[in-house]
Amino acid sequence: MDIGTSSIGFAVTDEFNKLARVKGKNYIGVRLFEEGETAAERRQFRTTRRRLGRRKWRLGLLEEIFAPYIAKADPYFLARLKSSNISPKDTNKKFIGSILFPNETDTAFYAKYPTIYHLRKALMTEDKKFDIREIYLAIHHIVKYRGNFLVSTTSR
Known part of the structure; x- marks a missing residue:
């Protein structure tokens, strides 16, 4: 044979x-007979689905931890953050206004911290009391994009 x-x-x-x-x-x-196919494509879909599910779980846990403290400072912050994908130019959906901070404009926040990495650096280096919402945004970014070790770029 x-x-x-x-x-x-x-x-x-x-x-x-x-x-x-x-x-x-x-x-x-x-x-x-037809040549067998590997499960690599299905495995990639399954891995992505599980990774995104775990990310959603981690972010939900983070929100659950921070919710009571953020509610004291701004009870609608997390709700505004969830609807932050709505553009002020979108006529079909109601735009709330300033997404992050209601007392100041988002442009002032972004002028101070152009990227999330500027905010993270400020939290690490500056010796002052920060707003709980700024701390939440930085930790949210760290938890959401914590890195992935699924693809090895070096041979072992």
């Missing part, structure tokens, strides 16, 4: 290694 990835070849011999004959023909042949 010769077993390949998409075929199986066979030959029947007698005890003297001569081809056996059946109905006047040598008993030899091959069976062809």
